[in-house]
Amino acid sequence: MARQRWIPAINASGRGRVAGIASRTLEKAQTWAKDLQIERAYGSYEQLLDDAEIQAVYIGLPNHLHVPWVLKVLQAGKHVLCDKPLALRPQEVIQVVEAVAEHQRLLVEGFMYQYHRQYELIDRWLKEGRIGDLKMIRLGFCFYFDRPGDYRYDPEMGGGALLDLGCYCVHLARKLAGRKPIRVQGVQRLHETGADWTTSAILEFDDDILAIIDCSFGYQADQYLHIAGTDAYIASDYPFTPDHPTTVKLTSKTDILVETFPPDTPFTRCVDDFHRRLDLGEFLPCPAADAHDNLQTLQAIVQSATQGRPVELPG
Numbered sequence: 442m443a444r445q446r447w448i449p450a451i452n453a454s455g456r457g458r459v460a461g462i463a464s465r466t467l468e469k470a471q472t473w474a475k476d477l478q479i480e481r482a483y484g485s486y487e488q489l490l491d492d493a494e495i496q497a498v499y500i501g502l503p504n505h506l507h508v509p510w511v512l513k514v515l516q517a518g519k520h521v522l523c524d525k526p527l528a529l530r531p532q533e534v535i536q537v538v539e540a541v542a543e544h545q546r547l548l549v550e551g552f553m554y555q556y557h558r559q560y561e562l563i564d565r566w567l568k569e570g571r572i573g574d575l576k577m578i579r580l581g582f583c584f585y586f587d588r589p590g591d592y593r594y595d596p597e598m599g600g601g602a603l604l605d606l607g608c609y610c611v612h613l614a615r616k617l618a619g620r621k622p623i624r625v626q627g628v629q630r631l632h633e634t635g636a637d638w639t640t641s642a643i644l645e646f647d648d649d650i651l652a653i654i655d656c657s658f659g660y661q662a663d664q665y666l667h668i669a670g671t672d673a674y675i676a677s678d679y680p681f682t683p684d685h686p687t688t689v690k691l692t693s694k695t696d697i698l699v700e701t702f703p704p705d706t707p708f709t710r711c712v713d714d715f716h717r718r719l720d721l722g723e724f725l726p727c728p729a730a731d732a733h734d735n736l737q738t739l740q741a742i743v744q745s746a747t748q749g750r751p752v753e754l755p756g
Contacts, residue, residue: 444473451499547724593636
């Protein structure tokens with residue numbers, strides 16, 4: 442993600458540049474710096490944080506290391522763009538929010554998909570009431586993963602399909618519904634390492650809104666978004682990684698509207714928004730409740746799958 446997505450996005454933003462890169466060994470950092478034409482290489486993360494000229498840090502570490510290093514970056518007086526998910530548990534978000542308030546730095550969780558231009562169109566159609574009353578959301582994000590030794594195989598490191606892929610589905614379902622679910626029911630199939638390799642869940646919201654999500658490392662790439670209402674439905678064929686031409690279609694009893702977006706990356710627009718927040722002094726997670734509610738929902742899905750029963754979320 443750092444090499445292929447975020448580093449090119451930062452350099453392309455026009456507002457910043459990648460001034461340094463840190464690794465656990467200087468040799469690896471120097472290799473990356475040379476390959477990616479980055480000025481400075483650090484043989485430890487601490488060395489990067491000690492550099493007064495570094496103003497903001499992107500964290501692309503395995504999931505279980507996000508919170509410890511977010512806290513260290515904030516304590517060093519630097520702003521943070523952290524890969525998703527921000528934490529493994531909702532209670533960890535409270536600790537992060539307290540650190541943001543104490544150090545008055547900007548923290549953004551990298552849910553970059555929402556910056557793709559298709560969501561401007563989808564948002565407009567929803568606000569115009571094109572689909573009537575929202576009733577059903579269907580979301581899927583899957584791809585075949587076969588890289589033994591990767592942290593995604595290790596549940597203690599925050600591995601598994603739900604935290605890696607399902608977090609996108611839950612985030613978008615909540616965003617479309619405009620609230621967190623009141624109840625969830627989940628089913629999981631585990632890899633031999635204990636990490637979930639496939640997770641499906643039903644999210645129940647107020648106003649009789651349902652969301653059905655699927656995420657998996659167990660079969661070939663597939664992603665989709667369907668938003669169904671009483672009058673029409675909206676569909677997108679690449680809601681999360683629009684590297685291909687992306688088609689968004691509105692279908693009603695009387696009309697079919699289709700708009701196609703060229704291959705695009707929303708990463709740069711996410712970086713641009715990071716700079717916009719800096720300019721405005723919006724030194725909060727985006728917002729704090731968003732990361733907390735997302736993790737609370739993900740945690741409830743795991744609890745439901747483990748206990749074999751629906752789980753209600755606290756109000």
